[in-house]
Amino acid sequence: DVKVTQSSRYLVKRTGEKVFLECVQDMDHENMFWYRQDPGLGLRLIYFSYDVKMKEKGDIPEGYSVSREKKERFSLILESASTNQTSMYLCASTMRQANYGYTFGSGTRLTVV
Amino acid sequence: KQEVTQIPAALSVPEGENLVLNCSFTDSAIYNLQWFRQDPGKGLTSLLLIQSSQREQTSGRLNASLDKSSGRSTLYIAASQPGDSATYLCAVTGGFKTIFGAGTRLFVKA
Numbered sequence: 001d002v003k004v005t006q007s008s009r010y011l012v013k014r015t016g017e018k019v020f021l022e023c024v025q026d027m028d029h030e031n032m033f034w035y036r037q038d039p040g041l042g043l044r045l046i047y048f049s050y051d052v053k054m055k056e057k058g059d060i061p062e063g064y065s066v067s068r069e070k071k072e073r074f075s076l077i078l079e080s081a082s083t084n085q086t087s088m089y090l091c092a093s094t095m096r097q098a099n100y101g102y103t104f105g106s107g108t109r110l111t112v113v
Numbered sequence: 114k115q116e117v118t119q120i121p122a123a124l125s126v127p128e129g130e131n132l133v134l135n136c137s138f139t140d141s142a143i144y145n146l147q148w149f150r151q152d153p154g155k156g157l158t159s160l161l162l163i164q165s166s167q168r169e170q171t172s173g174r175l176n177a178s179l180d181k182s183s184g185r186s187t188l189y190i191a192a193s194q195p196g197d198s199a200t201y202l203c204a205v206t207g208g209f210k211t212i213f214g215a216g217t218r219l220f221v222k223a
Contacts, residue, residue, distance in 0.1 A: 043213040101147045101162040
């Protein structure tokens with residue numbers, strides 16, 4: 001069964017910490033995405049990547065960065081975590097043409113205290 | 114700019130009822146439309162994917178239809194069960210963007 005795996009289901013971090021959220025897919029997908037999901041705001045795109053070492057800003061990139069050193073791995077980095085980054089973070093991947101739809105990971109619930 | 118709307122925001126039905134969830138979009142130039150299910154605190158699970166050239170897709174008790182000309186998709190759930198309780202989201206992909214609806218929260222009462 002194809003999978004997108006997010007390394008942590010729940011994380012609690014302190015304000016100002018550097019936080020790494022990891023995502024790995026085993027489907028050889030070219031495209032990978034990071035979304036955050038908040039009540040009343042739906043899914044919002046943070047960053048995406050079309051290929052190794054390539055990244056594009058989404059709708060809300062401020063306070064975040066990403067890394068894609070290998071095709072299967074896409075990392076989201078919170079350089080200095082803040083309480084307004086408390087959220088559900090969802091990683092997803094698609095084939096290059098996106099015609100086969102998205103596959104999502106199980107999500108990481110991040111709480112910044 | 115594509116906008117995706119799901120109405121109603123929440124729905125409660127008795128077990129065994131057939132139901133329809135709606136997804137509307139404003140720009141008919143789409144590649145595909147995908148329906149997802151999300152359980153509380155979990156990720157999105159893909160249910161059905163309809164390509165722009167297709168009119169419907171079926172999987173078990175689920176049937177999704179697509180009418181690009183009217184900007185509508187419906188997800189039909191037959192003989193609903195308590196285990197169907199979840200939030201259902203649609204996602205419309207066109208150009209280089211995917212827009213997600215806010216979802217319909219479904220509760221099936223036993």
